[in-house]
Amino acid sequence: MAETLDLSRIIDTIIRGDTVDVLSKIPDGSVDLVFADPPYNLQLSKELWRPNQTKVSAVNDAWDRFESFDQYDQFSREWLLECRRVMKENGVIWVIGTYHNIFRIGKIMQDLGFWIINDIVWVKTNPMPNFRGTRFTNAHETLIFAVRSKDSSYTFHYKTMKAYNEGVQMRSDWEIPICSGEERIQVDGQKAHSTQKPGELLRRVIISTSNPGDIILDPFMGSGTTGAVAKLLGRKFIGIERDEKYIKVATERISKVKMLDPDLIEYPLEIRKPRVPFGTLLASGMISDGETLYSRDRKFQARVLSNATVVSGDVAGSIHHVSAALQGKPNFNGWTFWFVVRNGILISIDDLRTKFLEKHSEEAGESSP
Numbered sequence: 001m002a003e004t005l006d007l008s009r010i011i012d013t014i015i016r017g018d019t020v021d022v023l024s025k026i027p028d029g030s031v032d033l034v035f036a037d038p039p040y041n042l043q044l045s046k047e048l049w050r051p052n053q054t055k056v057s058a059v060n061d062a063w064d065r066f067e068s069f070d071q072y073d074q075f076s077r078e079w080l081l082e083c084r085r086v087m088k089e090n091g092v093i094w095v096i097g098t099y100h101n102i103f104r105i106g107k108i109m110q111d112l113g114f115w116i117i118n119d120i121v122w123v124k125t126n127p128m129p130n131f132r133g134t135r136f137t138n139a140h141e142t143l144i145f146a147v148r149s150k151d152s153s154y155t156f157h158y159k160t161m162k163a164y165n166e167g168v169q170m171r172s173d174w175e176i177p178i179c180s181g182e183e184r185i186q187v188d189g190q191k192a193h194s195t196q197k198p199g200e201l202l203r204r205v206i207i208s209t210s211n212p213g214d215i216i217l218d219p220f221m222g223s224g225t226t227g228a229v230a231k232l233l234g235r236k237f238i239g240i241e242r243d244e245k246y247i248k249v250a251t252e253r254i255s256k257v258k259m260l261d262p263d264l265i266e267y268p269l270e271i272r273k274p275r276v277p278f279g280t281l282l283a284s285g286m287i288s289d290g291e292t293l294y295s296r297d298r299k300f301q302a303r304v305l306s307n308a309t310v311v312s313g314d315v316a317g318s319i320h321h322v323s324a325a326l327q328g329k330p331n332f333n334g335w336t337f338w339f340v341v342r343n344g345i346l347i348s349i350d351d352l353r354t355k356f357l358e359k360h361s362e363e364a365g366e367s368s369p
Helices: 018-022 069-086 102-111 158-164 197-207 225-232 244-255 280-285 319-327 349-367
Strands: 012-014 029-037 087-097 115-124 141-148 173-176 215-218 236-241 292-295 301-304 311-312 315-317 340-344 345-348
Touching: 012 173, 012 244, 018 069, 018 236, 029 197, 029 311, 069 087, 087 102, 087 197, 102 115, 102 158, 158 244, 173 197, 215 225, 225 236, 225 244, 236 315, 236 345, 280 315, 280 349, 292 319, 311 319, 340 349, 345 349
Parallel strands: 012 236, 029 087, 029 215, 115 173, 215 236
Antiparallel strands: 087 141, 115 141, 292 301, 292 340, 301 311, 311 315, 340 345
């Protein structure tokens, strides 16, 4: 039986060793998010050359070579099974790959009990051309976003990612350039790692499906993008890497990163307000029986009845039902739709709810021993 590593001693470190072997020593249920960029198994048999006779720097590293699909599948099954074990019950996992491996990995993940939430297409805005002219230019990679099981209550910051995308629901196709220029880490004028991922890609993954203080595991750390972005965004990380030269590059890179101030990595959009029934505002006197509610543009009006329902013309019901019906929508949040007039100024009933909560919070504090 493998010895168990002390979690407190491996956080924010890169462990040198074979991925499966190291994973087997990490305690059960200890990580919140896994980001895995495993070998692609490209099966390259020839060197690639550009039309000008310069050699293409392709992925031909020893770590990407497997003798057969069966060997690759067995390797994938082993590390995925260990990742599932070390994930918390509500943890999430992201696996990135190309057409060479991602479909094989997806099947194995489902066989092991993972529940797939999305497949994300990373559209490369500056892909490497297809020099041989034998196929379409490969301009994307696929990420599988999954959870430990169908019953997992996973983290997903929907509202934050919508704001990230300029107020439009974020889609599953992400247009991000590949690493180039200053972002591409080099050693002696050469790429430090052949498959370095852009920081923007990891930023979206980490912001959308983790929280500050969470532990993020990267079982194939490479040049350290996961650790660098995790540290920047106030997360902890555990990296696994078997190549000493990559560990050196990643460690140096991460050491230069400074965590953002805590108030810059909060999630104010995701904070849910305590439930306050509309009738509570009526009972408290903050809204009166018979008072008129207005939409922001005053196009719509509704009258408050004593039973906390509202009526507008021949439409009656809750503040949510009536606001939706007047706009011809299946549903709508009445708290943000309706306003009352106070001293000639429109005040959102949502603001009244906030004031009610603040008042009663202060009263609870004063009455406590």
